[in-house]
Amino acid sequence: MSLQNLGALLxxxxxxxxxxxxxxxxxKRRDLRVPATFLWPERTEEIRANSLFQRLRFSWLxxxxxxxxxxxxFAIAKPQTKQRGLTGEVTVIVVDxxxxxxxxxxxxxxxxxxxxxxxxxxxSAKPGDRIALIEAGPNPRVVFSLSNDPRKQVRSIDTMSxxxxxxxxxxxxxxxxxxxxxxxxxxxxxxxxxxxxxxxxFSRGKASLIFQSIGKSDHNLAITALGVADTxxxxxxxxxxxxxxxxxxxxxxxxxxDGKLLDSEKVTIxxxxxxxKTVAAPAGTSLIEARLDADDFxxxxxxxxxxANPGASLRVLLVGKGxxxxxxxxxxxxxxxxxxxxxxxxxERGAGPGGVYDVVVFDGTPAxxxxxxxxxxxxxxxxxxxxxxxxxxxxxDFVSAENVKLMDGVDxxxxxxxxxxxxxxxxxxxxxATSNDGPLLVSSSGDQRQVYLAFEPLQSDFPLSVSFxxxxxxxxxxxxxxxxxxxxxxxxxxxxxxxxxKPILLTKPDDEVAEIPSNGSTAVVRDVKTVxxxxxxxxxxxxxxxxxxxxxxxxxIAPEVDVELGGGAIKAVRSPMxxxxxxxxxxxxxxLVLAGEWWLFTRKS
Amino acid sequence: MVTLLEPREFRLLEGLRFNPRKSFTGKIRxxxxxxxxxxxxxxxxxxxxxxxxxxxxxxxxxxxxxESPIMKTYRDEEDLAVHLLIDASESMSxxxxxxxxxxxxLATALGYVGLAAGDALYPRRIGVRENPxxxxxxxxxxxxxxxxxxxxxxxxxxxxxxSNTLRSFANSSARTGLVIxxxxxxxxxxxxxxxxxxxxxxxxxxxxILSDIELDPDLEGDLRLLDAEGExxxxxxxxxxxLRAYLDNLRRHNAMIRDAVLRxxxxxxxxxxxxxxxxxxxxxxxxxxxxx
Numbered sequence: 001m002s003l004q005n006l007g008a009l010l011x012x013x014x015x016x017x018x019x020x021x022x023x024x025x026x027x028k029r030r031d032l033r034v035p036a037t038f039l040w041p042e043r044t045e046e047i048r049a050n051s052l053f054q055r056l057r058f059s060w061l062x063x064x065x066x067x068x069x070x071x072x073x074f075a076i077a078k079p080q081t082k083q084r085g086l087t088g089e090v091t092v093i094v095v096d097x098x099x100x101x102x103x104x105x106x107x108x109x110x111x112x113x114x115x116x117x118x119x120x121x122x123x124s125a126k127p128g129d130r131i132a133l134i135e136a137g138p139n140p141r142v143v144f145s146l147s148n149d150p151r152k153q154v155r156s157i158d159t160m161s162x163x164x165x166x167x168x169x170x171x172x173x174x175x176x177x178x179x180x181x182x183x184x185x186x187x188x189x190x191x192x193x194x195x196x197x198x199x200x201x202f203s204r205g206k207a208s209l210i211f212q213s214i215g216k217s218d219h220n221l222a223i224t225a226l227g228v229a230d231t232x233x234x235x236x237x238x239x240x241x242x243x244x245x246x247x248x249x250x251x252x253x254x255x256x257x258d259g260k261l262l263d264s265e266k267v268t269i270x271x272x273x274x275x276x277k278t279v280a281a282p283a284g285t286s287l288i289e290a291r292l293d294a295d296d297f298x299x300x301x302x303x304x305x306x307x308a309n310p311g312a313s314l315r316v317l318l319v320g321k322g323x324x325x326x327x328x329x330x331x332x333x334x335x336x337x338x339x340x341x342x343x344x345x346x347x348e349r350g351a352g353p354g355g356v357y358d359v360v361v362f363d364g365t366p367a368x369x370x371x372x373x374x375x376x377x378x379x380x381x382x383x384x385x386x387x388x389x390x391x392x393x394x395x396x397d398f399v400s401a402e403n404v405k406l407m408d409g410v411d412x413x414x415x416x417x418x419x420x421x422x423x424x425x426x427x428x429x430x431x432x433a434t435s436n437d438g439p440l441l442v443s444s445s446g447d448q449r450q451v452y453l454a455f456e457p458l459q460s461d462f463p464l465s466v467s468f469x470x471x472x473x474x475x476x477x478x479x480x481x482x483x484x485x486x487x488x489x490x491x492x493x494x495x496x497x498x499x500x501x502k503p504i505l506l507t508k509p510d511d512e513v514a515e516i517p518s519n520g521s522t523a524v525v526r527d528v529k530t531v532x533x534x535x536x537x538x539x540x541x542x543x544x545x546x547x548x549x550x551x552x553x554x555x556x557i558a559p560e561v562d563v564e565l566g567g568g569a570i571k572a573v574r575s576p577m578x579x580x581x582x583x584x585x586x587x588x589x590x591x592l593v594l595a596g597e598w599w600l601f602t603r604k605s
Numbered sequence: 606m607v608t609l610l611e612p613r614e615f616r617l618l619e620g621l622r623f624n625p626r627k628s629f630t631g632k633i634r635x636x637x638x639x640x641x642x643x644x645x646x647x648x649x650x651x652x653x654x655x656x657x658x659x660x661x662x663x664x665x666x667x668x669x670x671x672e673s674p675i676m677k678t679y680r681d682e683e684d685l686a687v688h689l690l691i692d693a694s695e696s697m698s699x700x701x702x703x704x705x706x707x708x709x710x711l712a713t714a715l716g717y718v719g720l721a722a723g724d725a726l727y728p729r730r731i732g733v734r735e736n737p738x739x740x741x742x743x744x745x746x747x748x749x750x751x752x753x754x755x756x757x758x759x760x761x762x763x764x765x766x767x768s769n770t771l772r773s774f775a776n777s778s779a780r781t782g783l784v785i786x787x788x789x790x791x792x793x794x795x796x797x798x799x800x801x802x803x804x805x806x807x808x809x810x811x812x813x814i815l816s817d818i819e820l821d822p823d824l825e826g827d828l829r830l831l832d833a834e835g836e837x838x839x840x841x842x843x844x845x846x847x848l849r850a851y852l853d854n855l856r857r858h859n860a861m862i863r864d865a866v867l868r869x870x871x872x873x874x875x876x877x878x879x880x881x882x883x884x885x886x887x888x889x890x891x892x893x894x895x896x897x
Binding site for chain 2: 029030031032033034035036037038039040041042603
């Protein structure tokens, strides 16, 4: 047993002294004349005192009061005992629900083992212990907040589900710290395999941090690359498999083109090595799937999908000072893989094919010639921009817009624009929207598609309107080529938006159907958490969404013993100990002593 | 003048006489037979005639038959000295009604019994400084007795404690006789005084009068008890322990008085100050043969 507040014991001396002094005080008794005093025994019980002074006499009341004081002071000193257990007085359990937790090296999965540990912790919690649980998935979720209701908590744990996504465990830990970081005796328990990026921006506050590592093996093969490219030899498919484990592993890679087997090969890959192969795909192939049949512990990275149509996935480079609204709007598009830069890399400059990026967005930065298929210029004019700048104007009013796909769901009428460039369209430029001071939106279609917006979004309240993400999606459709079937290939766990005027129906790989509401123009899809093919019914049209893992970090499933959390290494505990507070029994005992003291007092008086 | 007895009580007392266990020598002729030979009509014995004998007591029948002069002797009738000792110490002022009132009332009643029976009644307050009163005789003296008992009593002093006063009385030249003591007996040294009384030849009748304050004290809290008759002070916490100890002491003290009185051939009775004279007479004095 140890004391958390040792200094409280110092109170024992003065308070005990006060009690003893009270007993040194002599009682001033009420005078009463009686016929004779010789029959009365000299029997006094000093239970009250209001006069100075007398010799200290033995009194059970004094003994009991000193005992009660001692118990109270010891209770205030917060004695605690060391016991085995995950939870403490206040605990937040963070369960890693990332893809690597689906590894089956622990039966049935690491995630199920974590849930079992969480259940055991909840069931073994002492009365008065408060426990919260956070599911660390793509979007951290508080499964239950701080409470003490084991039955309800266990039921809530059953509702937890794993994702096949790469998870930022830091978000969940920050949420946990926000819940209990200010409490002295709180603890944050992380149940994870430690397969996550080091968490930098995290402070646990006053809470202690306990990491329980789950997992035994690192045996895993993963499809790390699958791409389709149109080359001089026709459409080519590249597939790559990596062995991040510490042992040589074998498997069989099967490639399918539009559902038909294209190639199959047995592979044996040494530790920390990769294998790759390029296969010619039939012309017109739109869907390439790779399946890896291997005796490894993580299945979700044994499947990959590549869509052949150019608009199915877009690599976008955002060039500028940085605009949160544009970044967010771009990120919401399921096709987009976004990079940011303050200027265009040299390799991307120039003209013609060969660039890495499909679309380059110039945000307030003059557009330079780039190899990308499309360019979006926001409030900036470059050499290839389909307008010529003639000046600038303030607070223009929207006048009209063409009825084109670029303007579907976009409304400039109520947009307040502080400053706008005054431009004159070039011959190839098509004015899509105009204001009273000239063109607002100009597009051009040629070898390289261009869209020009006459103002920087941050110079207006356009980013705050619901039209903004729709506008960005329309621009990406236009710049991406408007081709393809509308199928999507995304990372599992990714949240994306789909233009939809009505609620959409999402059919999951297990055929469960979920309805996703629409705000009239867009629906935000968050439920694509596991790897597989999903069906989307959007405004009467059927689309497919292919969710894959494709994460080198998650595929490296070796359980970590040391993890970097908040700037410090945290070691996994084998047998977590908890300090159980002992002050409640002391207070109870004190109450019993006081009750006994009161009984004695009333009996004597 | 306040009359201590009511007409109903006079009727109750009429015809009663004290019934002492001992015989005492009288001072004057009275109505109570003694062991002495006298001139009453109560035959006692025969004896030889001697010169100077009153020929009226010669048994003529025996003389005629035996020709021997034989005198008939008779028991004498003398008065009985009844000392009525009423404790008037401070402790007698406690109780509801006060023990003093009950003692005075009872003393008047017992005094009337003695006066009506022709006894010589010596009323005397003890525990206070007072000169002894002359003997009262005859029913008519009830007025004087009443006046005495209702008069202002003398000054109480510690040296006139119950035991001291009784010892003084025992050592005095007072006529040996029946001593009726009406007191609460609240004196730790009373046993010696009772023994002295017995040694002097008195027959002691002790009627101990206690009030509810003594018999069932209703005290609470932390108290300093001041002795009504002295400097004694006792500090107590009036809890169940203290009350139980007091009642034990009281029971032992009363038993000690009773035993001392019985040992010298006296009688003892314990009366509650709330009891009526009628009930004391009926339930104790008559039933136990103190009076007849």
